Amino acid sequence: MSASHRPSQETLAAFAAGRLDEGLALVVAAHVEVNLESRRDLAEIEALSGALLDTIEPEPMAADARTLSVALPHRNIELPPRPVAPPDAAGLHVIAPYTLGRWKSVGRGVALRRVDVPGSDARVFMLRAQPGTRLPAHRHTGAEWTTIVAGAYQHEYGRYAAGDFDEADDRHAHTPMVDPIEGCTCIVALTGNVRFEGIVGRLLQPFVRL
Amino acid sequence: MDANALIQSIAQSSDRQAFVKLFDHFAPRVKGLLMRQGTPADLAEELAQETLLMVWRKASLFDPARAGASTWIAAIARNLRIDAARREKRSRLPDVFDILQGEEPEQPDQVLDGSERDSRVRAALTSLSPDQLRVVHLAFMEGLSHQDVAKRLSIPLGTVKSRLRLAMARMRGSLEDLR
Numbered sequence: 001m002s003a004s005h006r007p008s009q010e011t012l013a014a015f016a017a018g019r020l021d022e023g024l025a026l027v028v029a030a031h032v033e034v035n036l037e038s039r040r041d042l043a044e045i046e047a048l049s050g051a052l053l054d055t056i057e058p059e060p061m062a063a064d065a066r067t068l069s070v071a072l073p074h075r076n077i078e079l080p081p082r083p084v085a086p087p088d089a090a091g092l093h094v095i096a097p098y099t100l101g102r103w104k105s106v107g108r109g110v111a112l113r114r115v116d117v118p119g120s121d122a123r124v125f126m127l128r129a130q131p132g133t134r135l136p137a138h139r140h141t142g143a144e145w146t147t148i149v150a151g152a153y154q155h156e157y158g159r160y161a162a163g164d165f166d167e168a169d170d171r172h173a174h175t176p177m178v179d180p181i182e183g184c185t186c187i188v189a190l191t192g193n194v195r196f197e198g199i200v201g202r203l204l205q206p207f208v209r210l
Numbered sequence: 211m212d213a214n215a216l217i218q219s220i221a222q223s224s225d226r227q228a229f230v231k232l233f234d235h236f237a238p239r240v241k242g243l244l245m246r247q248g249t250p251a252d253l254a255e256e257l258a259q260e261t262l263l264m265v266w267r268k269a270s271l272f273d274p275a276r277a278g279a280s281t282w283i284a285a286i287a288r289n290l291r292i293d294a295a296r297r298e299k300r301s302r303l304p305d306v307f308d309i310l311q312g313e314e315p316e317q318p319d320q321v322l323d324g325s326e327r328d329s330r331v332r333a334a335l336t337s338l339s340p341d342q343l344r345v346v347h348l349a350f351m352e353g354l355s356h357q358d359v360a361k362r363l364s365i366p367l368g369t370v371k372s373r374l375r376l377a378m379a380r381m382r383g384s385l386e387d388l389r
Contacts, residue, residue: 001298009378010349017353022303029306042310043277043327045350048381049288050281051332052351055343058238059245063259065233069226072266093309097302117287119299 005164006038007031016045023122023189026115027165029094030147030187034163089126090149090185100126109133109178115187122189129153131183137175142192144168151184153177211235213279214325220269233262236280247290247352257294261287276311278328285311311337327385334384338377345373 007015007028014020015028023192032038056063089095101114109130129135135153145167152161153176158168169172178184213235216228237258244254259342264286265272272282289304338346348359356374360367 009374013350014353014355016288017350018288018303019353022301025303026306029310032310039310043324043386044331044381046277046285047281047324047327047331048329048335048346048350049284050278051335052347053236053239053243053280053284053287054332055244055335055347056239056242056351058243059251059254061233061237061241063237065230065262068233068259069217070228072224072226072229072263075220075224077268094306096309097305098371117302119296119347146317166257177215 004037005158005160005166006035007165008043009165009169012038013045016042016049021121021189021191023115023117023120023124024143024145024191026094026098026117026124027145027147027187029190030092030149030163031079031094031163033094035165038165054199084172092149092187095187103128107109110135119187122191124187124189125188126185128185129178129183131178132176132180133178133183135176135178140168140190140192142190144188146186149185149187151182152179152186153186154179214274215278217265217269217272217282218274220266221272229262229266232274236265237262238285240283243284243287243351244291244352246292249294251293257287257290260290264290267293274325275323277324281324281328330384331381337380338366342373342377345370346377349374 011028012019012032015025015032018025020028033044059080084096089100095115101116103111103113105111110133111128113126113128115124115126122143129151131151145165146160148160148162148164148166150162152159154160154175155176157166157174211231213232216225216232219225219228220232225313240261241251241254241258244257245251249257261283265283268286272279276282277285285307289307292303293302295301335343335346344363345359346361348354349356353364356367360370361369
């Protein structure tokens, strides 16, 4: 796991190319939205893609530019309004194109809301935990990608605060401890199965199995 | 060819000659790129046309301070490819990329000129060896995992990682004073 709490170069490249599962991509986007360094890395990767485009072997077009240019549409287009983030998404903008479920309390100071990401193999949700909550210990068979939207938590691999990206995989078992003052709100994408241990875990299980 | 100026000319005066020049340069490259990424030739042709039509329609949104022409066009092509691959359950990722693009940077003084970044990156690319360039192509153009790059080229994973590290260091070095 990266000590910088940012996605790897490899992950950012796959994100930029549009090759990540959309649920995982949304969690990366939530991080890129607020992290200046990752935003700069993404801009560099996109600049690299642009430069590489110029080095591509051209493939002859069937269409003729001159013919097309005669029939070009009028340029005064109305651009669709940008979707607006719901007021209770803790200021997260990239979530705006998606449908959100209601917050549902799962007990012990933890609430979840589903994020509907059509076509994704991941289960995506926002999680809100009261200050000082101990999240249930769990293990993964797939990936668990998290971006902290507000507040913080801490686990065996470090402290994660607003904007940080936390990439866990099947090598890790962990027990996040939510910040005792600020609490924590995050967006999570899970692939594969997660096995929770303990009582809150059994409460969470039906939600993440959705 | 000054692609930035051509797009701006479309934005200012719906310049059809500029469109023809941009099309002749970029459409065959976008088509080539899409085919390399596994898009069938017919669809690649269609998407390359759509990409250049989008350049025409969105020319007034082009901001060379954010990204140069090639970078902007590559992003349009990517969004159309994502869209085309997911006709049934519409992907929202192109919207997400638009939102990220539109977000104002928090510290404007740290923002460097996008077109300047583009030309530095382009110059850095020409200094790479053919072996390095091939790895960069697969990892960044096609977005393959390092593992898949290694498989595709039948070279060890460690070699992929070290070539990419060198290539990125070269690129970063050329941007150092701008970061």
